[in-house]
Amino acid sequence: MIGFLARRLAGALVILAVISVVTFCLFYAAPRDPARAFCSKVCQPETLELIRRNLGMDEPLAVQYWHWLAGIVAGRDLPGFGGCPAPCLGYSFATQEPVFGAIVDRFPVTLSLTVGAAAATLGFGVLLGMVAAWQAGRPLDRIASASSVVGASLQIYFVGPLLAFALVDTFGVLPRPAYVPFTGDPVGWFTHLLLPWAVLSIVFTANYTRMTRAQMVEQLAEDYVRTARAKGMPERVVFFRFAWRGAMIPIVTIFGVDLATLLGGAIITEQTFALHGVGELAIRAVQNSDLPMLLGVTLVGAGAIVALSVVVDVLYAVIDPRVRLG
Amino acid sequence: MTFPSPATTGARTGAGGDAGHPEPAVAVTGRSPGRLMWRRFRRDRTGVASAVVVLAFFLIALFAPVISLLYGKDPYTTYGLDQPGLLNAYGYPIAPNGGMSSEFWFGLEPGLGRDVFTQLVYGIRTSLSIALIVTVLATATGIALGITAGYAGGRTDYVIGRVADTLLAFPAQLFLIVFLPVVEAALVPPDAEPPVWLRFVSICLVLSVLGWATVARLLRAQVLSLRNREFVEAARVTGASPARIVLRELLPNLWTPIVIQATLALPLYVGAEAGLGFLGVGMTEPTPDWGRMFQVGAQVYHSDVTYLVFPGVAMLIFVVAFNLLGDAIRDAFDPKTRR
Numbered sequence: 001m002i003g004f005l006a007r008r009l010a011g012a013l014v015i016l017a018v019i020s021v022v023t024f025c026l027f028y029a030a031p032r033d034p035a036r037a038f039c040s041k042v043c044q045p046e047t048l049e050l051i052r053r054n055l056g057m058d059e060p061l062a063v064q065y066w067h068w069l070a071g072i073v074a075g076r077d078l079p080g081f082g083g084c085p086a087p088c089l090g091y092s093f094a095t096q097e098p099v100f101g102a103i104v105d106r107f108p109v110t111l112s113l114t115v116g117a118a119a120a121t122l123g124f125g126v127l128l129g130m131v132a133a134w135q136a137g138r139p140l141d142r143i144a145s146a147s148s149v150v151g152a153s154l155q156i157y158f159v160g161p162l163l164a165f166a167l168v169d170t171f172g173v174l175p176r177p178a179y180v181p182f183t184g185d186p187v188g189w190f191t192h193l194l195l196p197w198a199v200l201s202i203v204f205t206a207n208y209t210r211m212t213r214a215q216m217v218e219q220l221a222e223d224y225v226r227t228a229r230a231k232g233m234p235e236r237v238v239f240f241r242f243a244w245r246g247a248m249i250p251i252v253t254i255f256g257v258d259l260a261t262l263l264g265g266a267i268i269t270e271q272t273f274a275l276h277g278v279g280e281l282a283i284r285a286v287q288n289s290d291l292p293m294l295l296g297v298t299l300v301g302a303g304a305i306v307a308l309s310v311v312v313d314v315l316y317a318v319i320d321p322r323v324r325l326g
Numbered sequence: 327m328t329f330p331s332p333a334t335t336g337a338r339t340g341a342g343g344d345a346g347h348p349e350p351a352v353a354v355t356g357r358s359p360g361r362l363m364w365r366r367f368r369r370d371r372t373g374v375a376s377a378v379v380v381l382a383f384f385l386i387a388l389f390a391p392v393i394s395l396l397y398g399k400d401p402y403t404t405y406g407l408d409q410p411g412l413l414n415a416y417g418y419p420i421a422p423n424g425g426m427s428s429e430f431w432f433g434l435e436p437g438l439g440r441d442v443f444t445q446l447v448y449g450i451r452t453s454l455s456i457a458l459i460v461t462v463l464a465t466a467t468g469i470a471l472g473i474t475a476g477y478a479g480g481r482t483d484y485v486i487g488r489v490a491d492t493l494l495a496f497p498a499q500l501f502l503i504v505f506l507p508v509v510e511a512a513l514v515p516p517d518a519e520p521p522v523w524l525r526f527v528s529i530c531l532v533l534s535v536l537g538w539a540t541v542a543r544l545l546r547a548q549v550l551s552l553r554n555r556e557f558v559e560a561a562r563v564t565g566a567s568p569a570r571i572v573l574r575e576l577l578p579n580l581w582t583p584i585v586i587q588a589t590l591a592l593p594l595y596v597g598a599e600a601g602l603g604f605l606g607v608g609m610t611e612p613t614p615d616w617g618r619m620f621q622v623g624a625q626v627y628h629s630d631v632t633y634l635v636f637p638g639v640a641m642l643i644f645v646v647a648f649n650l651l652g653d654a655i656r657d658a659f660d661p662k663t664r665r
Contacts, residue, residue: 015495022492026508149653153645155597157604158638161627234522264497268601272624279499283605286503286643294504302496309495 001317007311012306019302020295024065027291090292090301094285099296102281109179109277113269114262116193117200122255124201125208133216134210134239144209151206160199167195177273196273200266204258209249210250215247222246248319256312257305262300366658370444373654379647387450392425394448397431399441401448401614405430413439416629424632432636435619436626442636447615449637450644456529457595463534465588468541473572473580475542476549483546490539502598503607505532525610529602533595541587548580582659589652593645602640616641 042263059067067076071088084091084098101238132144165176179190219225220243228238267279274280278297285293357365367373386393394400406413411422417437419425424433424442432442475486509528514521552558553576561575602608603617604624611618616637623634 015492018488018492023504026505148341149649150642150646152607153593153642153649155600155620155638157601158634161624161634162631164639165627165631165634206344208458227555261497261499267503268604269501271605282500283503284448286507286607289507298497298504300502301500302495306493314331 005310005314012310015306016299016303020069020299023063023298024068024162025061027295039201050226052291077238089296092285092290092293092296094288094290094293099293102293103278103296103300106276106278106281108181109275110263110270110279112179112182112189112193113200113266113277114259117204117266117269118195118255118259118269118319120197120201121204121208121258122251123294125205126212127253128205128209129212130216130239130244132213133220136213141213145213148206148209152210154203156199156203156268159202160196160269163199164197164273177275179275179277184198196269196275199272200262200269207254207258211251211254212247214271215250216243219243245319249316252312252315252319256308256315260301260305260308261303263308264297331569351555354472363658367654370654370657372650373658376647376650376654379643380651383644383647384454387454388442390447390451394444397443399430399444401440401444402612404438404440406434406437408439418626418630426632426633433632436630436633437622440527445614445619446616446636446640449616449619450640451598452609452613452615453617454598456533456599459530459590460533460537460595460599461588464532464537464591465541465584467534467538468587469545469580469584471538471544472545473549473576476546477553477568477572477576477579486542487546490542493536494543496536499601501536502532502602503605505535506602506607522610522613525608526613529599530609533598537591537595540591541584544587545580546582548583549576552576552579580636586652586659589648589655593648593652596641596645596648600637602635628646 068090070076071090073086075086075088076091081277084100087100089099089103091097092102095102128144128148132141135141135144155169164177168176174195175188175192178192182189195252222243224246225238225243228242229235233242264278266277267282269275270277270279271283278300282294282297284290285297333424357529360611361371370646399405406417406425408420412425413436414420417439419434419436419439421427421433424436426433430441430443432446435442435445471486471490506528509531513524513528524534558575561571566575599608600615600617600620603615604620605617608617611616619637620634623631623637627634644665
């Protein structure tokens with residue numbers, strides 16, 4: 001187990017390193033000069049030169065990358081711009097702040113969005129899928145399957161504003177989505193995020209319903225389920241303790257991927273509801289061509305994906321005793 | 327973007343079934359797998375209906391100029407600004423329901439006052455052409471690299487596999503919006519305004535770069551299970567060249583997963599392209615684009631929800647029809663997955 005974890009984590013770090021190198025090279029090798037972005041409209045060549053030197057952009061790409069990498073461990077001091085304390089993922093000159101700090105500031109919003117949406121999606125998705133499998137071929141199954149086809153085809157940027165129009169503007173059932181810190185006002189936090197959660201889970205649930213249904217139907221036909229039934233086990237136990245376990249493996253896989261995607265910034269959702277999370281940070285960084293910020297956000301997003309894939313691998317072994325980590 | 331992977335289970339049995347079962351001795355007329363598939367597909371009413379809807383969308387895209395000519399409007403003229411009495415002082419259509427009338431069937435765009443119906447019709451063009459090109463590019467690349475990785479094995483397989491891993495570890499949406507500007511910056515001088523076709527090309531490129539990895543991974547796994555089968559060994563023993571083995575022995579067994587994967591991917595690309603437009607990094611003005619309609623729609627929905635509803639419903643119909651068609655094709659290729 002420990003050996004497996006060590007190897008997987010090492011692999012994850014390698015992938016992150018590769019991603020950071022690729023992203024770094026693509027950004028900084030692009031002909032669009034990052035220094036220009038921090039120079040006013042009428043840019044004196046001396047000023048540009050000074051900025052470039054202060055950013056260390058007069059050095060070769062490899063040296064720049066090394067400085068950036070060292071900054072993560074040791075922090076950096078950028079003359080004329082300010083300090084960037086220890087996990088320094090870079091310094092955003094467009095917003096005049098360290099990248100890591102900006103991401104940390106935005107993270108509670110993204111985390112809140114993710115937690116609620118993931119819980120709702122997993123809960124409803126698996127529940128609906130189980131009901132559909134239990135009622136396979138009957139009307140309830142038809143309804144669940146049909147609605148999941150429609151759900152999977154809906155787009156956040158369409159359902160989001162539409163539901164906001166109905167529930168917020170027209171009927172006033174919900175407050176306009178916003179982020180209210182959980183620690184300050186848990187009820188406000190909940191009600192203000194309810195709409196984004198609902199929209200995200202409408203779009204994501206379908207996938208889980210379909211997957212759960214298909215898996216459960218497949219598992220219920222397996223030999224071990226027949227054995228359990230032949231032994232006289234109650235249907236409840238067969239359903240929830242036996243078939244369910246086997247069905248969960250692919251669900252855990254896609255859940256890990258979706259969770260990571262959301263944690264890296266639910267860009268479209270945050271944009272739709274004007275929530276200032278990590279995804280919105282990314283969009284703003286794109287608009288400002290804020291390369292250090294983009295590099296940081298990309299890495300955090302990739303980090304979430306890689307980390308969760310390790311977690312998923314471990315969960316396989318927890319769920320299915322036949323899986324050996326080795 | 328999570329790519330659904332039900333294709334894997336369906337396809338494996340499908341490919342095995344095609345290759346493994348000898349024709350029954352009693353069969354009077356031989357039926358090719360393709361003809362069998364067609365027979366099964368024709369009997370699937372939902373499948374046929376969705377195929378008709380999908381076909382209709384493609385025809386509308388193809389004949390957009392004809393439709394626009396018959397209808398008498400185009401998606402570029404700012405009717406609302408040119409003719410008084412259509413938009414109010416705030417730029418919203420005066421007539422109810424977003425300015426729907428016998429003249430402007432689906433109403434007017436708030437602000438610029440362009441015709442929604444032609445925007446929608448031409449928008450299908452943009453959307454479908456990008457999605458089609460990306461599907462073809464990503465699938466072709468995926469086929470080439472996936473089969474190479476699976477068949478060659480060893481170091482080639484390792485390199486292709488790690489590249490695919492890295493791509494799949496990138497946060498997809500972020501990857502798209504981050505690398506679009508980079509691709510453009512690499513292709514045009516910094517101060518020039520990028521032309522429209524360039525945006526089109528870079529959207530296709532970035533989406534394809536992200537898309538091939540899923541196809542390649544799927545096909546690699548399929549090839550691994552096929553390459554040591556008797557018919558491949560037999561071909562090898564009789565001295566067939568690798569090219570012949572790949573093209574004549576392996577590829578025919580892979581069409582099922584390829585077609586299924588491609589049908590599942592196309593509507594996702596339609597959604598992804600519109601998502602880019604919504605975020606403001608997709609196709610630029612004046613090219614009519616569904617994504618940008620959503621972007622405007624999301625800004626004006628408080629006052630004029632109609633402008634959001636038309637592209638939303640149109641896209642919903644298209645994506646539902648295409649997804650159902652994908653399911654029907656999978657069922658037709660592989661009767662075992664039949665529910």
